[in-house]
Amino acid sequence: MAHLEPASTAATAEAQSAVMIRVSNLKKSFQSGDELVEALRGVDLEIERGSCTFIVGPSGSGKSTLLYLLGALDEPSSGEISIEGQTVTAMSETDRDHFRRSRIGFVFQQFNLIPNLDAVGNVLLPFIPTGLNRTLRNKAVGLLEDVGLGHRLRHRPSRLSGGQQQRVAIARALVKDPAILLADEPTGNLDHKGADEIFEILRREQRVHGRTLVVVTHDRRFIREGDRVIEILDGKIVA
Numbered sequence: 001m002a003h004l005e006p007a008s009t010a011a012t013a014e015a016q017s018a019v020m021i022r023v024s025n026l027k028k029s030f031q032s033g034d035e036l037v038e039a040l041r042g043v044d045l046e047i048e049r050g051s052c053t054f055i056v057g058p059s060g061s062g063k064s065t066l067l068y069l070l071g072a073l074d075e076p077s078s079g080e081i082s083i084e085g086q087t088v089t090a091m092s093e094t095d096r097d098h099f100r101r102s103r104i105g106f107v108f109q110q111f112n113l114i115p116n117l118d119a120v121g122n123v124l125l126p127f128i129p130t131g132l133n134r135t136l137r138n139k140a141v142g143l144l145e146d147v148g149l150g151h152r153l154r155h156r157p158s159r160l161s162g163g164q165q166q167r168v169a170i171a172r173a174l175v176k177d178p179a180i181l182l183a184d185e186p187t188g189n190l191d192h193k194g195a196d197e198i199f200e201i202l203r204r205e206q207r208v209h210g211r212t213l214v215v216v217t218h219d220r221r222f223i224r225e226g227d228r229v230i231e232i233l234d235g236k237i238v239a
């Protein structure tokens with residue numbers, strides 16, 4: 001006789017399955033003055049654990065909107081997102097915040113560093129609410145060394161190059177050891193060489209540490225065989 005699995009068993013099964021992120025019929029609208037902007041118009045998507053996915057498409061097509069929703073930084077107008085079998089879109093704001101902080105690392109085009117904190121302080125930022133200690137400090141230093149900034153630990157952002165600032169931002173995104181790493185145009189403000197270095201680090205995090213990587217970019221030269229490329233146009237996936 002068939003029997004229904006309890007929801008918790010289903011969630012556990014999905015937590016171990018290949019699907020990391022599942023998106024169904026995701027919509028997001030913004031009210032802009034008198035106009036209703038439909039930034040996402042029904043997106044369905046599955047992203048595999050440990051994979052590398054690029055989101056491409058013209059300006060205004062909805063790439064950042066999708067990435068922010070995947071990262072639980074914003075709420076959709078309708079539709080569902082589940083990550084590791086947990087329905088993020090059904091969580092309370094507190095649970096969602098907690099989930100995001102523990103499972104997701106974010107890297108932005110503008111680095112978003114705090115000007116009056118040095119590199120170590122910026123990496124430790126996610127821990128300030130819960131308190132710092134020597135173990136965490138050592139971890140921050142280790143991560144900065146991993147991204148090639150062992151000689152810039154006490155530098156504030158204004159004394160770092162763009163590429164170095166973005167490496168601090170990546171170290172900060174990694175400090176909680178996230179399963180998912182999301183990046184919105186991470187090399188948009190960098191020169192060729194700086195961009196290459198950033199992608200090398202992001203790739204290493206995917207390959208060596210098995211993180212699920214999702215990157216919004218205009219720059220297709222970083223796409224490699226085996227990567228998934230999702231093209232968005234006018235709020236819909238077209239390829």
Ligand SMILES: Nc1ncnc2c1ncn2[C@@H]1O[C@H](COP(=O)(O)OP(=O)(O)OP(=O)(O)O)[C@@H](O)[C@H]1O
Nearest residue numbers: 030031032037039058059060061062063064065066
């Ligand atoms: N907070 C907001 N308020 C109003 N409209 C918004 C808001 N955020 C995004 N939009 C609109 O939603 C649409 C999609 O924006 P989004 O930022 O996702 O595009 P994008 O593909 O990331 O573009 P770009 O390549 O320029 O970064 C655009 O028309 C944009 O103007």
Ligand SMILES: [Mg+2]
Nearest residue numbers: 063064065184
């Ligand atoms: Mg964008």
